[in-house]
Amino acid sequence: MNTLNTIVLTEGSQPPKKPPTEELSQIWKSLIKFGTKLKLERKCYLFRAGEHNKHVYISLSGYLMLTKNKTLLDIVEPGQSLGAALLNSGNSIQTYPVSAMSIDQSEVLQLSAEVAFDLMNSNPLVNEYFIRQFKDRMSYLQICRSIESLPVTNRVAFFLLQKKSLLKNTTITRKMIAQxxxxxxxxxIRTLANFEKQKIIEYAGRKIILIDSSHLEKLCL
Amino acid sequence: MNTLNTIVLTEGSQPPKKPPTEELSQIWKSLIKFGTKLKLERKCYLFRAGEHNKHVYISLSGYLMLTKNKTLLDIVEPGQSLGAALLNSGNSIQTYPVSAMSIDQSEVLQLSAEVAFDLMNSNPLVNEYFIRQFKDRMSYLQICRSIESLPVTNRVAFFLLQKKSLLKNTTITRKMIAQxxxxxxxxxIRTLANFEKQKIIEYAGRKIILIDSSHLEKLCL
Structure with a gap:
């Protein structure tokens, strides 16, 4: 299946002059010079695990899920990169190790992996940005693995705390938390109901609001 | 607890002229110019999670475990880096996110994180090496997470296949596999006994030998 069927691409669309996060301000000009803006509808694949491609992305708006098999590996926020595993792949054909799907309507900056890698080697700030992306995602994955053996209540508490800012801005479903x-x-559902009963969280429509983060933090020690 | 109590440091020891792997041959001279060789006895901490430090390491010989809480995150082989999370940390005080402990007698090349980061920015091949290290470890962690929900037999099969080359060279204990x-x-113990009965593995002393890898591969699909 081709991702081009699932993404709504505004061809040749100019990326915004303003970066999605402050962190990108110093390198934004260099990045958008070579990039294109893509728009994704809700629940669209940007790429799928195993696909051949040569692009690296930076989220501009909206949230995207990184998944492998049925596991939700991470949620990508504006300013973060996707598909950076293809950087530095030389001329060998590489495939994405994970899939990326938009949670809600999203926009991403698309860069050729080759161009992005050249930028890394010529601009220390671009290099620093991508290294930070690798480090942050690796660190999150390491923490996730290290809490695997904790009870599910603690794992849910950990997820809610780690993704605090996301809860405010997008709808994290119970299915996503389960994955x-x-x-x-x-x-x-049972765990969240308990948290609600204990006044640790509450709901605003489908959104989860953290009321007692300190209680959740204790569950993560 | 200070790691200096647990590592046996041969001060000012010259790193070997020959790199531990072919992959490092082109950048070895630049790396050893600024590096020191450390020797670790069996089961010694090179660093512990939460420790302040400013070093990045490359394994020269032997195997080291990366752990967090009680989870074994990965096993580092000669030629691979450790502590690269401290790269690019600027002047801010950073701590190791994970612990590193030698499985058997080991040697590592110790580099200041600052020097290593300067080398990355000035030498594209050094940059490529560390990016590959990040990518490989991230990819392994992603796969580990994505198989979390598989039955334990399949997870053990996955681990044995992923760490095939290690099984030949070092003793992987049942405790390590469990972690x-x-x-x-x-x-x-029960899973390995079943594999032995089905002639998928056999033992040479304490070492596990894979006889029927294709059977294990089927369990990983």
Missing amino acids: AVNTTQETV | AVNTTQETV
């Missing part, structure tokens, strides 16, 4: 902490949707 | 695939030692 992130490796449990069933039913268990997540 | 890597998030199960009990008893379950690992």
Whole structure:
């Protein structure tokens, strides 16, 4: 299946002059010089695991899920990169190790992996940006692995705390939480109901609001 | 606790002229110019999670475990880096996110994180090496997370296949496998006994030998 069927691409669309985050301000000009803006509808694949491609992306707006098999590996926020595994792949054909799908309507900056890698080697700030991306994602994955053996309540608490800012800006479904902490949707529903009863969280429509973060933090020690 | 108590440091020891792997041959001279060789006895901490430090390491010989809490995150082989999370940390005080402990007697090249980061920015091949290190470790972590929900037999099969070359060169204990695939030692013992009965593996002393890799591969699909 081709991703081009699933993304809504505004061809040749100019990327915004303003970077999505302050962190990118010093390198934004260099990045958008070679980049194109893509628009994605809700629940569209930007790429799928195993696909051949030569692009690296930076999220401009909206949130995207990184998944592998049925596991939600991470949620990408504006300013973060996607597909950086293709950087530095030389001329060998490389495939994405994970899939990326938009949670809501999203925009991304698309860069050729080759161009992005040249920029890394010629501009220390671009290099620093991508290295920070690798480090942050690796660190999150390491923490996720290290809490695998904790009870599900603690894993849900960890996820809610780690993704605090996301809860405010997008709808994290129970299914997503289940896929992130490796449990069933039913268990997540039960866990969240308990948190609600204990006044640790509350709901505003479908959005989860953290009321007592310190309680969640204690569950993560 | 200070790591200096646990590592046996041969002060000012010259790193070897020959790199541990072919991959490092082109950048070895630049790396050893600024590096020192450290020797570690069996089961010694090179660093512990949360420690302040400013060093990045490359394994020269022997195998080291990366752990966090009680999870075995990965096993580092000669030629691979450790502590690269401290690269690019500027002047801010950074701590190691994980611990590193030698499995058997080991040697590592110690580099100041600052010097290593300067080398990355001035030498594209050094940059490429460290990016590859990040990518490889991230990719392994992503796969580990994505198989979390598989039965323990499949997770053990995955671990044995991923760490095939290690099995030949060092002793992987049942405890290590248990910590890597998030199960009990008893379950690992039972799983390996089943594999032995089915002639998928056999033992040479304490070493596990893979006889029928294709069977293990089927368990990883």
